[in-house]
Amino acid sequence: MTEFQEYGFHGANLSRIAQRAGIAKGTIYLYYDSKEALFLAAVGKHVVSIMGESEAQVDVPGGTTKELLIHFLRGMYNRFVDSEAQAVFRILIAEGDRMPEVMRDYHAMTVQRGTTLLSKILERGVARGEVRPGSVVRMPHVLMAPTVFFAVHDMMFKNVKPVDFDSFFEAHIDMLMNGCLID
Amino acid sequence: MTEFQEYGFHGANLSRIAQRAGIAKGTIYLYYDSKEALFLAAVGKHVVSIMGESEAQVDVPGGTTKELLIHFLRGMYNRFVDSEAQAVFRILIAEGDRMPEVMRDYHAMTVQRGTTLLSKILERGVARGEVRPGSVVRMPHVLMAPTVFFAVHDMMFKNVKPVDFDSFFEAHIDMLMNGCLID
DNA sequence: CGGCATACTGACCGCTTGGTCATTTTGAGG
């Protein structure tokens, strides 16, 4: 995965992968038919592992909607800050077109799952009178958008001008709770 | 650019690039020293062109803060929906590490410029009593995060489960204006 | 210890491709 992330699919070198793994190049072919098969296996494995963590998130504790949202979003940030998850994310942005079925899985494990859970939290919040019904409830994607932004910004500009996580998270929560305009 | 976007740096093929350009492979080397030089030139040119458009955005018309924000954000979405801008964005995510100085330029032309302008709008809004001061004003990144999310989602999942732009934009504006919680 | 199957190795092969350069084409000026 590291090799693929650093060099991309074409740039990745099987001799180097073998070296990193502490085995000989030929050994790879005892377990995988081709470079592509190895690549798909590596990506697929990590997509599954993300699903596992996401699954655990579904068991949210009781509490106010605000608490639930903070808990859920913090979990998302944690997952994205993880460098292996970021490696998968990055490589799927770059080379996802070559593997539509992996992209379907990835979508199901990330966006689909995330919006589903957010919808549950929000609808529960509407029922409790804690959440204002409206377009945000119908499009929960916008609530997790800053998470993705942070991950992308981190990948691209970590060495140019990093963004402080705590301030960003605070602003994220502040925005989704109150907005920034006075009506 | 198209070739690099489709195959990545390593996967891009100079014969094919020449063919697309309607010239012979050798001709490339009359103008560029190497594949890398060609790549950097292509990316650099598009980074500059994005700067140009961004520059134009600085001339915001007068109006309420809400109007200014909508105008500014709509401009950002338009820029990101453009397929060439997306190609540059995608390739910089994938291969930005190999060209730190390009990344610095790109950061200046996008995030830096965007946050600077947003800050101006917000501070003006605070002065006019239209904007609630707080962490969002200090971290305007979160206001443009959904734009980046939309672009990334579009790149990755266009063929899996596209998101309707109008609904998304509406939710974005709704969130930044009002938040979604009732306090 | 010996026999044997399984796992592993890395030198090797053939193909692809970045890069070169002797040769050809172009077109401006006389």
Added chain:
DNA sequence: CCTCAAAATGACCAAGCGGTCAGTATGCCG
């Protein structure tokens, strides 16, 4: 129509890499 310099060409080369396979190491069992 000729000359000649600048531009363009594409066959060619060398290097690198995905993939193979004959040979070697390992370790279980009788």
